[in-house]
Amino acid sequence: xxxxxxxxxxxxxxxxxxxxxxxxxxxxxxxxxxxxxxxxxxxxxxxxxxxxxxxxxxxxxxxxxxxxxxxxxxxxxxxxxxxxxxxxxxxxxxxxxxxxxxxxxxxxxxxxxxxxxxxxxxxxxxxxxxxxxxxxxxxxxxxxxxxxxxxxxxxxxxxxxxxxxxxxxxxxxxxxxxxxxxxxxxxxxxxxxxxxxxxxxxxxxxxxxxxxxxxxxxxxxxxxxxxxxxxxxxxxxxxxxxxxxxxxxxxxxxxxxxxxxxxxxxxxxxxxxxxxxxxxxxxxxxxxxxxxxxxxxxxxxxxxxxxxxxxxxxxxxxxxxxxxxxxxxxxxxxxxxxx
Numbered sequence: 001x002x003x004x005x006x007x008x009x010x011x012x013x014x015x016x017x018x019x020x021x022x023x024x025x026x027x028x029x030x031x032x033x034x035x036x037x038x039x040x041x042x043x044x045x046x047x048x049x050x051x052x053x054x055x056x057x058x059x060x061x062x063x064x065x066x067x068x069x070x071x072x073x074x075x076x077x078x079x080x081x082x083x084x085x086x087x088x089x090x091x092x093x094x095x096x097x098x099x100x101x102x103x104x105x106x107x108x109x110x111x112x113x114x115x116x117x118x119x120x121x122x123x124x125x126x127x128x129x130x131x132x133x134x135x136x137x138x139x140x141x142x143x144x145x146x147x148x149x150x151x152x153x154x155x156x157x158x159x160x161x162x163x164x165x166x167x168x169x170x171x172x173x174x175x176x177x178x179x180x181x182x183x184x185x186x187x188x189x190x191x192x193x194x195x196x197x198x199x200x201x202x203x204x205x206x207x208x209x210x211x212x213x214x215x216x217x218x219x220x221x222x223x224x225x226x227x228x229x230x231x232x233x234x235x236x237x238x239x240x241x242x243x244x245x246x247x248x249x250x251x252x253x254x255x256x257x258x259x260x261x262x263x264x265x266x267x268x269x270x271x272x273x274x275x276x277x278x279x280x281x282x283x284x285x286x287x288x289x290x291x292x293x294x295x296x297x298x299x300x301x302x303x304x305x306x307x308x309x310x311x312x313x314x315x316x317x318x319x320x321x322x323x324x325x326x327x328x329x330x331x332x333x334x335x336x337x338x339x
Contacts, residue, residue, distance in 0.1 A: 007041070009235045010285070017042040020233070023080065025049045028177045028222070029094060029169070029229075036226045041234075059139065066141040073145035081149070085156045090163040090236060092229070095150050097123070097170045097244070097274050098143040101132040124277040125168070125242035137269035150242075165232050165239045170276050172245070174222030193217075217274050220245065224290055231285040238284040244276035 007015045020037065024030040025047030037043050062069055084091040105112075105120030114120050122128075130147055132140040156162035173194060200207050225245050232239035 010231065010238060011235070015041075015234050017044065019044040019046065021046040021048065023048050024094075028174075029172065029226075031176055032174070032222050032226050033229055036230055037233075041230070043233075059142075062139045062142050066138040069141045070145045073142060074149050077149050078152070081153055081156060081162075084164075085160050085162045088161075090165075091153065092165045092167065092232060093149070093153055094167050094169065096143070096146050097168050097276065099130055099147040099150060099168065100128055100274065101130050101140070101143055104129070104131070118275075122275055122277045123244065125244055125280055128277075133269040139269045163236065163240065165236075166242045167229065167232070168242065168244050168276075169225065170244060170274060171217050171219045172222050172225045173219050177222070215274075218276060228281060228285060235285060243281045243285075244278060245281060 009015050020043055022030055022034060022045060025034050025045070026049035030047075030049065034045060034047055037045055081091065081093075083089070100123045103121040103123070105115045105117070108114050108120065130143075132143055150166055153162065153164050153166060157164050171193075177194070197207050199205075228243075228245050232243065
């Protein structure tokens with residue numbers, strides 16, 4: 001554990017040790033955050049995790065397990081929010097970029113030049129509407145559940161004084177983020193984008209591009225994302241409210257086209273672009289991420305497929321496989337700060 005000596009916040013004030021209860025400490029985000037806190041801060045960590053608290057956040061499950069998706073991401077989260085409100089504890093909640101849903105630009109004619117205008121697709125925490133598809137598209141169950149818990153947290157802040165930060169991850173990538181079907185996870189499972197690509201490369205199969213690669217995403221390496229989260233924890237005055245956390249736009253790689261219905265099943269729908277506005281977090285907390293996507297893919301812990309992905313790139317082809325949200329796949333995303 002690091003010592004408290006000479007540690008100051010972004011405004012030059014000494015950072016005093018606090019106790020942090022982390023729910024979901026064994027998952028993708030939680031495990032990296034635990035490491036960061038233990039290695040670089042004097043804070044005390046109460047790390048909690050259990051499979052019974054697993055929140056469903058993989059697109060393949062949204063259509064087939066909508067009830068589990070809604071319960072795990074909203075109903076099961078209610079006691080944590082209530083506890084923080086009633087006991088005057090600050091809450092950092094990990095939500096998702098999914099809450100934005102579809103962009104305004106996606107409703108314009110396909111040949112409209114306005115589709116390329118950032119005003120119609122850049123997603124801003126304090127301005128962008130949350131636009132979802134029809135009820136029969138159960139793929140939106142996750143986004144709706146996440147948005148509703150956000151609204152509850154926001155309302156607790158407005159009516160009862162809850163101090164909170166809502167983090168909206170945009171495709172955080174890195175070690176421990178996912179599984180390879182049949183190797184370190186269920187053979188019938190459908191993981192997220194990099195694990196899907198890695199699985200195909202390991203099996204010498206084509207890389208599947210869902211719906212022609214129309215959907216676009218942004219990526220950020222987990223170490224850069226966690227750096228931003230640590231700043232949120234230690235600079236509460238600068239981190240009240242909502243925050244997008246993301247990095248680079250999508251990669252390019254050769255693929256084969258499959259339909260979303262074929263890949264994910266009946267009831268799937270998607271948002272066209274997920275490109276965040278980073279003004280708020282850059283102004284209040286942190287600047288440009290340090291790790292480029294190519295550097296991230298070189299990490300040995302990413303199944304050693306980074307070099308294969310680079311060799312297979314073709315400038316004429318766009319990547320974005322299907323809907324991908326690289327949040328904590330095993331756990332809730334809550335950090336409760338106990339003063």
